[in-house]
Structure formats: structure tokens, C-alpha cells
Amino acid sequence: MGRAPAAGALPAYRRIMRDDDPRLPSSPGFWRSPLRGTWFTSVLGLVLLVGITVLFVTGLVSYAAYNPDLSPVNDQTPGKGILGFYLFSWPTDPHWLYRFTQGLHVTLGITLIPVLLAKLWSVVPRLFALPPARSLAHALERISLLLLVGGGLFEFTTGVLNVQLDYVFPGSFYPLHFYGAWVFFAAFVAHAVLKVPTALRAVRRRQDERDGREQGGRERDGREQGGRERDGREQGGRELGGRELGGRERDGRGQGGREQGGLVTPRPVAPTVSRRGALWFVGGASLLLLATTVGQSIGGALRRTALLAPHGGTDPGAGPNGFQINKTAAYAGIDPRETGAQAWRLVVTGRGGTVRLSRDQLLRMPLHSSALPIACVEGWSTADQWWRGVRLRDLAALVGHDGDPPDLFVESLQRHGAFRRAALRANQVADPRSLLALYVNGEDLSPDHGYPARIIVPAAPGVLNTKWVARLTFGDL
Amino acid sequence: MRLRPPLGSPFQILLLACSFALAGYAGARLFADDWRGVALWLVGAALLHDLVLLPLYALADRALVRGLGSAGRREWTMYVRVPAALSALLLLVWFPLISGMVDQRYRSATGLSADGFLARWLLITAVLFGGSALLLAIRLSPPTRMRERGRLRRATKRRPPPVH
Structure with missing residues (x-):
């Protein structure tokens, strides 16, 4: 300190050192998996876009199925206000209607857990990205992301605990899961509007490139090289994504892999699996959860295949009354x-x-x-x-x-x-x-x-x- | 010269304002009963995932890759990672049942035995690791020439046909 000539340059230098020190999670170099990138996140995000929309709709349908506007005894959320705007008289046809919508809600929710976890993993560098906010819009987006991630995990957690009768959450399940869903969905819609265009472009661009590459007849064998190639492509893909890039450029830090908004690592370790392989891995995990759960909603001989689901496995006793019981x-x-x-x-x-x-x-x-x-x-x-x-x-x-x-x-x-x-x-x-x-x-x-x-x-x-x-x-x- | 912090996209600001309005409306109801508990769960879920669960499994994975790498078996990674991750995932999702922490309520509510879950999870885990080991053994067992041919075949499939 005290050396006048250095005083002006030092903070900037320090900031660069801080941001680039690969020991800190705020540095893109801290995150070393070569899997991360816009394409990988986009595919998972698009799956969640469809899946969570179905979860939300079937959840609202389930709420309507209780006929909460008919009588206070049916209504676990009397203070719902306008959130019950869509309520309708629940029909009696087809007779398996609730069986289908609620089986779908719970089974799909459980099946999507690996996708949700993989998606969160794929964007975790963003959580630590510095500066915390580049603009007012960006600051608001990051606050919204807390609602998105916190709300999403809250919904999945309360749902998974409730089906296992583990009522440890702070209050009654119905209001928590219902109001929580609206909080989560508010953030989810905003996130979807902001990100879907980027995601679609990334997926389309990748498709175009694959077609192009297959025509060109390039080989994909050398793994090391494959990884580098992919990173290169990511950069190309992101340039279309405009918004992120613009922000970085204003920072004056946009260099190489850094332009990826922190998703593509500048210091990739050698891959142990391709991005495609990682997606198969996530899909396989979903499939495993689906296979060990769905039997409890289908019943019959398939109930035995629901090895870990609460109402899978066996029926309580044999004979005419030997079918699943809610409360004894x-x-x-x-x-x-x-x-x-x-x-x-x-x-x-x-x-x-x-x-x-x-x-x-x-x-x-x-x-x-x-x-x-x-x-x-x-x-x-x-x-x-x-x-x-x-x-x-x-x-x-x-x-x-x-x-x-x-x-x-x-x-x-x-x-x-x-x-x-x-x-x-x-x-x-x-x-x-x-x-x-x-x-x-x-x-x-x-x-x-x-x-x-x-x-x-x-x-x-x-x-x-x-x-x-x-x-x-x-x-x- | 100091720049004022930029606003960013007005569309984004408007969109997020709408989102916050809806989240606020629902949130007021969500927090009505036990706001401390709900806030703890909502923020805690995000923090627990981002700062505990994710670093833990990332570190475990890095240890696995390094461990196998130093043993010169880096290509075995997926054969360990996949069954381990799948088993851990099942444990995470069905922890209350597998751990037996809801035994009593489960038994008295459903009339079903709560005993099988741990055994079934262990069995699934055994099958996952066993299957993975089997796949690895198949990959390793034939003499190197077979594998080389397989690799060659895979490589040639993607290559344009040679000029005849």
C-alpha cells in the first residue's frame, strides 16, 4: 500500500485475480466438468418445461377434484382467493379420471427428480458467478431464481415426503404444496419465457451441426478431441444467445470459454462420458424410478414391480378385502x-x-x-x-x-x-x-x-x- | 467516470415484476401459518442442495475418477458411477421408507409391513453393481483382438465408405 502509482490499477487487478482464481467457485475455472454447456442444460430444461407444466396442471386438477368451493370441509386452503379461479364441478366420468390424473402427477414427479437434479447440477456455476448482478434486470432474475430453485425443491420434497407419510414439513401438506406450487410456478413461467428461446436455439443448432458433421464425415473417436470440439461448438451456439454475451461484453471480460455465461469450463478435465452418454444416464435414472414406482398406480400383477413405492409390493392380506388401504x-x-x-x-x-x-x-x-x-x-x-x-x-x-x-x-x-x-x-x-x-x-x-x-x-x-x-x-x- | 448500474432489458424487468406479484400473492398465503418454518424449508432446500448435496456428490465423483485414474483404470468410471448414483438416488427419494423412520405410521395407516424397503433397496443396489460388473467383465473378457475389432467396426461405421 501507499505506492501511489499502483493504487488505481490494484483493485481491478485484484478483481481479475479473484474471479480467475480456480480455487474459488466464482471462477469459471473452478468448475471442470466438460459436460456443462448450453446444449446439455437446454435439453434438460426443455424436458422439465414439459414435465413441470404437466405436474402443475395435474396438481391444479387434483385440487379441483376435491370440490373445495363446495363446502369448507373439502377446502384445506380457505384463503386461496383468486388462486381458485378455475375451479369447476368435478365430473364422475370417466370413472378412472382421478386415478389417471393423480397417478400421472405423482409418478411423473418422482420420475423427473433425476432430471431436476441434473439440471441444477448443470447450471450450478451460475450460482456463484460474479458480479452478483450486472444490471437491475439481472438482479431481479437472480432473486427469481431463488424462488425457482427453492420453490421447486420445496414442491418435490413435500410431495415425496407426503406420499411416504413423513409429515415433517411445517404445516398441513395441502396449503404448503398448493401455495408453494403457485410461488414456484410464478418463477417457473418467468424463467421459461426468458430461457426457452436460447434453449431451442441451442438444441436446433446442435442438430444442424450434427447433420453437417455427418455429411462432412468427420470422426468422433478421439475423446479428448471430441471434448474440445464440443466446447468450440458451444461457443458458436451461445453467440446466437445474445443476451448473456452482451452482459459479459459490457464487463469487458468476455474471453473464449468465459463467454458461455459460466457454463462451459475454460479448464475441462478429460471427459469420462460424452454429453449424450450423460443424458442417457439421467434418462436411465428416471426410468429406474419410473419402473419401481408406476406399479402402485397400475395395480394388479404390476404392483409387485413397484419395489420401493409406498403402495407397491404386496396387498394387505388376501381375499375380497385384500386391496390397498388408505387409513386402517x-x-x-x-x-x-x-x-x-x-x-x-x-x-x-x-x-x-x-x-x-x-x-x-x-x-x-x-x-x-x-x-x-x-x-x-x-x-x-x-x-x-x-x-x-x-x-x-x-x-x-x-x-x-x-x-x-x-x-x-x-x-x-x-x-x-x-x-x-x-x-x-x-x-x-x-x-x-x-x-x-x-x-x-x-x-x-x-x-x-x-x-x-x-x-x-x-x-x-x-x-x-x-x-x-x-x-x-x-x-x- | 462511474457508470450508473444499467437497467437491463425493460421486458425482463416487467416480466419478473409480474412473476413476483403472483409469487407474492401465493407467498402471503404460503407463509401465513408458520412463516419461519416455511422460509426455512424454502431457502433451506435451495441452500442444502446447492451447498451440501451437490458439493458432496461432486467431491465423491471427483474422488472416484481420481482414484480410478491413479490406478490406471479411468475408463471404468461409468461402471462404478452409474450403479452408485442410481442406488444413492433411490435412497434419497425413498429415505423415509428405507430408513424405517415412518415405520409405525406406515404400518398402522396402510396395514402393510414396513420391513421390506431396506432389503429391497439393498437388493436393487446389489443388482445394479452386479449388472455393471458383469458388463465390465464382458467388455474386458474376450482377448484384446476381439475388442480391437469391435472398436474398429465402430469406427468404420462412421467413416465414409472407402473408394472402391
């Missing part, structure tokens, strides 16, 4: 004394008054059958089971709602659980397949499947198929 009678706090023939009475109320029915009286009413699945918000589902019981609309007619059944408020014997009370909409009540089921697959319901009586409605989420029903109240909600 013991878990729900059902006292066997309450469900016995002497104690249990179904209380049905409507505009015509109230009737109390024993199980024997119910059995003397006209019984109907329908083949319907159980489909859980956790993504697993059963094949169609053969239910037999009294039609909900017949019960409505019994208490003065003949011909035009209204909404229905269902209460269970359950002591706790968010859905011990649930509301069904008129269209669900009116469907001839909607039953107060007394039998399944030709036998009495087991305690775990809701003995003495349970609701079963086509296409409804599992928790709305209330078990251990105690009271039905018909009327507009």
Missing part, C-alpha cells in the same frame, strides 16, 4: 363397539325429515353394483373393485329429494383426520354408480375398508369416499 380402522380410531349391529345406525337427513337405518334395513333396500377404483392423492390406486350397496340417490329420495338429488354432507365415525367430514356435489350424488357400499367383491366390507358402510363415488379422490359413515345430510351446500 385402528389408525382412524374406530371403536368396534360403535360399528356393531346393535350400536350402529345410519342417520339420513333431508328436507323430508330424518330417518335412522340399521345395516339390516339398508340391506333390504334395492342394492346396486358398480366397479370403481380407490385412487389416493398420494398417487397410488387400486384396480376397479366390485362394490355393492344402496345408491346415494335412493337414500336422497328416502328423505324427500325424489328425482333431483342435491349435494350431500357425509360424516364418519372417525375421531380424527382432515376428511372425517366430506361434501359431495349433486352431480356426484346423482350418478347411478355412486353408492353407500356395504359389500366389496362379494363380501362384507372389512373394518379397514369402512365397515359397516362407506361412500364410493366414480372419479372422486380417495378421501371423499368416506369410510365408517355415520350420518348423511342431503341439501344444497
Whole structure:
């Protein structure tokens, strides 16, 4: 210090040293994998663009399937405001609708985890890039990226934990996952708008070059050389990407590999795998997760292939009641004394008054059958089971709602659980397949499947198929 | 002369402002109950991934490549990396079930046994490493001439046909 002539130059020199010191993650030379580059990130990003859009839509669909605007008991997020703008009456056709949308949501989410991790890995040098912001727009983008990465990991983590019944997150799953999804999606849309053009250009350009190279008949054998070639191509690809390059140039640092916005390393180690091979690796990981999960949503013999999924492997017991259970009678706090023939009475109320029915009286009413699945918000589902019981609309007619059944408020014997009370909409009540089921697959319901009586409605989420029903109240909600 | 910090693209600023408005609207509801806990999870997830998980697996991978490199077996890297990463991924995703930390709730909620997950994960891991070892053995087992021919064939496929 104190040497006047050096004072002006020193800070700049220091900054260059700091930025270029390969021991610091802020230096592009710190990140040495030759895989990183615009093409690699673009391919992963485009997969996530499609995949996460499907996740978001199926998530919103699942929210609508609960009919949250019908009754407060169905609504885990009463403060949703305009976020429920799209809600609609959940249909009963096709009867496997929720089974499909929610199976897709959960299975796809799990399948995309390797892609998400690979994408985050591919852009991690950007996290440490200096200066922290080159402009106001860039500063805002980086804040938005915190919402994107934090929000994305939050959504995947809460989802993965919830399907494993590991309720360690701070609050109820429904509001966390629903509001979290909107926070994440807000950042996701902005990111997509900003980056998709670059990604598409990178992918197209790579395709053009491959075609060109194949015509030229150049060889791809020498690995070392291949790596260098690819880096060269990345530079070319990025020049089209304008925005990043512009920023760097203003910095006066744009040199060689540095122009890649920190994605292509200036000091690549010799590759151990090609970019294409790395993508196959990521795809294979997704495939492994898919293969060990999807069976829990397809059911039948394939359930055994879901080796690690919560409702994969075996069914609980054999026989007519040996299919997947959401919550057992013991878990729900059902006292066997309450469900016995002497104690249990179904209380049905409507505009015509109230009737109390024993199980024997119910059995003397006209019984109907329908083949319907159980489909859980956790993504697993059963094949169609053969239910037999009294039609909900017949019960409505019994208490003065003949011909035009209204909404229905269902209460269970359950002591706790968010859905011990649930509301069904008129269209669900009116469907001839909607039953107060007394039998399944030709036998009495087991305690775990809701003995003495349970609701079963086509296409409804599992928790709305209330078990251990105690009271039905018909009327507009 | 000091330059004022540039604004950057006005379109980008507008877009991000819209994004923040929506995120703020949803975020106010997300943070309504336990804002500390949610903030911890949201920011913690990003930090844990970027500053712990990623460096850990990157270091493990670098150690693997260096280790095999110093043994002169750098080309074996993928045969170790792939099964190890796949096994670790399955453990990461299904950790609550595999570790048995939700045993009781799982058993009482689903009526299923919670015992099989660790064993199944170990079996899958064994199959992954076993399969990888088998592939490597196949690659190594035939005498060098076979491999050379294979390599030659692969190389010639991409070469333009020789002039006859």
C-alpha cells in the first residue's frame, strides 16, 4: 500500500485475480466438468418445461377434484382467493379420471427428480458467478431464481415426503404444496419465457451441426478431441444467445470459454462420458424410478414391480378385502363397539325429515353394483373393485329429494383426520354408480375398508369416499 | 467516470415484476401459518442442495475418477458411477421408507409391513453393481483382438465408405 502509482490499477487487478482464481467457485475455472454447456442444460430444461407444466396442471386438477368451493370441509386452503379461479364441478366420468390424473402427477414427479437434479447440477456455476448482478434486470432474475430453485425443491420434497407419510414439513401438506406450487410456478413461467428461446436455439443448432458433421464425415473417436470440439461448438451456439454475451461484453471480460455465461469450463478435465452418454444416464435414472414406482398406480400383477413405492409390493392380506388401504380402522380410531349391529345406525337427513337405518334395513333396500377404483392423492390406486350397496340417490329420495338429488354432507365415525367430514356435489350424488357400499367383491366390507358402510363415488379422490359413515345430510351446500 | 448500474432489458424487468406479484400473492398465503418454518424449508432446500448435496456428490465423483485414474483404470468410471448414483438416488427419494423412520405410521395407516424397503433397496443396489460388473467383465473378457475389432467396426461405421 501507499505506492501511489499502483493504487488505481490494484483493485481491478485484484478483481481479475479473484474471479480467475480456480480455487474459488466464482471462477469459471473452478468448475471442470466438460459436460456443462448450453446444449446439455437446454435439453434438460426443455424436458422439465414439459414435465413441470404437466405436474402443475395435474396438481391444479387434483385440487379441483376435491370440490373445495363446495363446502369448507373439502377446502384445506380457505384463503386461496383468486388462486381458485378455475375451479369447476368435478365430473364422475370417466370413472378412472382421478386415478389417471393423480397417478400421472405423482409418478411423473418422482420420475423427473433425476432430471431436476441434473439440471441444477448443470447450471450450478451460475450460482456463484460474479458480479452478483450486472444490471437491475439481472438482479431481479437472480432473486427469481431463488424462488425457482427453492420453490421447486420445496414442491418435490413435500410431495415425496407426503406420499411416504413423513409429515415433517411445517404445516398441513395441502396449503404448503398448493401455495408453494403457485410461488414456484410464478418463477417457473418467468424463467421459461426468458430461457426457452436460447434453449431451442441451442438444441436446433446442435442438430444442424450434427447433420453437417455427418455429411462432412468427420470422426468422433478421439475423446479428448471430441471434448474440445464440443466446447468450440458451444461457443458458436451461445453467440446466437445474445443476451448473456452482451452482459459479459459490457464487463469487458468476455474471453473464449468465459463467454458461455459460466457454463462451459475454460479448464475441462478429460471427459469420462460424452454429453449424450450423460443424458442417457439421467434418462436411465428416471426410468429406474419410473419402473419401481408406476406399479402402485397400475395395480394388479404390476404392483409387485413397484419395489420401493409406498403402495407397491404386496396387498394387505388376501381375499375380497385384500386391496390397498388408505387409513386402517385402528389408525382412524374406530371403536368396534360403535360399528356393531346393535350400536350402529345410519342417520339420513333431508328436507323430508330424518330417518335412522340399521345395516339390516339398508340391506333390504334395492342394492346396486358398480366397479370403481380407490385412487389416493398420494398417487397410488387400486384396480376397479366390485362394490355393492344402496345408491346415494335412493337414500336422497328416502328423505324427500325424489328425482333431483342435491349435494350431500357425509360424516364418519372417525375421531380424527382432515376428511372425517366430506361434501359431495349433486352431480356426484346423482350418478347411478355412486353408492353407500356395504359389500366389496362379494363380501362384507372389512373394518379397514369402512365397515359397516362407506361412500364410493366414480372419479372422486380417495378421501371423499368416506369410510365408517355415520350420518348423511342431503341439501344444497 | 462511474457508470450508473444499467437497467437491463425493460421486458425482463416487467416480466419478473409480474412473476413476483403472483409469487407474492401465493407467498402471503404460503407463509401465513408458520412463516419461519416455511422460509426455512424454502431457502433451506435451495441452500442444502446447492451447498451440501451437490458439493458432496461432486467431491465423491471427483474422488472416484481420481482414484480410478491413479490406478490406471479411468475408463471404468461409468461402471462404478452409474450403479452408485442410481442406488444413492433411490435412497434419497425413498429415505423415509428405507430408513424405517415412518415405520409405525406406515404400518398402522396402510396395514402393510414396513420391513421390506431396506432389503429391497439393498437388493436393487446389489443388482445394479452386479449388472455393471458383469458388463465390465464382458467388455474386458474376450482377448484384446476381439475388442480391437469391435472398436474398429465402430469406427468404420462412421467413416465414409472407402473408394472402391
